[in-house]
Amino acid sequence: MKKSLTVKFAAAFAVAALSLTGINATAANAAGGNKIYVLGGGDAFFAVVKNGFESAALSVKAGGDTPIWLGLQNYDNIGPDMVKLIQTAVAQGADAIALPIWDAAAEGPEIKKAVAKGIKVIAYNAGEPVMKKYGASAYIGTNEYTAGVKAGEYLASMGKKNAICVNDQPASANIKQRCDGLAKGEKNKGGKSTQLSLPATAFGNATAIANAVKGAITKDKTINAVFTISSADCDASVVGVKAAGSKAAIGSFDLSENILNRVKNGEQLVAVDQQGWLQGFLATSTAWQYAAYGILPATTTILTGPALITKANAATVIAGVKTGQR
């Protein structure tokens, strides 16, 4: 979820952010057919999403239609910038638009206008709760709560039935869903998970996080799993668990090179991925199939995640990092 992280910075530091507002359009422009617009972000996560778009774009072109990627270069002004992208796509005669609904208040009215013109809209990556309201036909992405539930059930099934969910942003609603889901998943299988909320004085301080984890697992020696809400917190928690001399299993949301290597080497039990490549691939092909042939899956919420990365599939995932699918 590098996306949400960056969005947060953008809001907090808007004053200082250098305004590099710009739009990065890759128009694979051949003449003719339906125009399929896919709107997205521009960070590491979306680089992978875009690779999924590129793969789906081959089919779109083979069908005689035109796939076009419009990407934000930053998230400093996310609502208005997305509105501009939507207006660009509409003005250029889009037949279908796939897009993340990050700022429902800003994007919603534009999406409604596009739908009113007969343009097919598919939401992906973000916007599941509001997609119906604005007339989008399907949502393709992850669900934080479900991701937490799956992770919790996995921990319990591996015998790790007393987990803590380390949360250094306890006031953030979507991060809380991860921890709530984890607790629900553990409960489903007879375990439990408690949220370890860190005070604001610890945010972004790996040492404070490491030693808070150490404190919690020293106090309650029955804790046998430590789950973190981000990859950097995971790096910190690993040190805390080691220093406590604990054998607690490590788990995390999101992927990073360190995490994948730890999973491969058996130092981390599991990581939860939302599979950005699949989001790009499915969003593009769904938008295209619906616009060109009226084909739409019966399930209008298609979850690309959670995918659990464990020792069993870590090697495959690492290979995917090198070739751009992860």
Add this chain to the structure above:
Amino acid sequence: MAGQTKSRFDFGTLLRRPEFGALIGTIVVFVFFSVAGGEPFTDLGGWAAWLNVASELGIIALPVALIMIAGDLDLSVGSTIAAGGVTMAVVSGFFDVPTPIGVVAGLAFGALIGFINGIIIVRTNLPSFVVTLATQFAVFGLVLGLCKLITGTVAVNVKADEGVKAIFGTLLFGNFETAIVIWAVLALLVAWILIKTKYGNWIYAIGGDMVSAKATGIPVNKVRVWLFVGSGTASALVGVIQASLYDSAQVSGGASFVFNSIIAVVVGGVLLTGGYGSVVGVILGTMTFAIVSQGIFFTGWDSDWASLILGGLLLVAVLTNNTFRRLAFSSGKKKG
């Protein structure tokens, strides 16, 4: 005025100085958490848990204290930490240059940020509060932009060489960060500067009354610039320490250090208005802050209340400190 400042800091007065209040504050919170946290808090692992946090905060709090004694503030330490760590990670993790060079690059970047802070402040006469707030944002944006441009991500992995790891990123006895040793050495150095050298007197004099300090021939601008170079380098050092320890550095790291360092310094008895403060006080203030912020996790209480308890206990610590200082001041006056 200069004479007055000088006489206030001879050795005899120093012993009578009211760090006592800060000490009481530290003892109060330690006893509080020893009772609430029990043995896990009082054994070696418990000591390490708060000493580790204190050491990194302390490495920054000491130079920040010097800046505050001289009457300035540094709000840019947060993004400077990230700048130091990310620079090291990009140089040595992304480009695979040997880690010692990455460390030097990180520290140099921190020193440069401090130098720019200092130069802008003395040349423009703008309040350091405003200038360093601006650089805090600007450096954050610069590091974010460059990091994404170069590596495509906001968190960079780095595996430090054994030598670098041994100095900056090892847990001694499996528990204690080497940063504790670095902190101790830095504390001795800063204490020496404050007590034994003319620069110490200069710093107090500048914080007491800058116009008079200038009039007596103290190179005020030079001293202020160097103080900012000091805090910039120390902040970058903490970034390097965390990158060595956790094998990664991220652009968002360090933000919380801005206020934490000021809190530690103020709890340690340094006046926000400048001209007054001591190394022992700052060390005690840093320890108090670290004990309060980490102790809560040894109590087993619902951590949702951690921030509230932290805020409350810090207020108590400052109040205790202030009360004792007032008493010490009034008795000191009677003697004098």
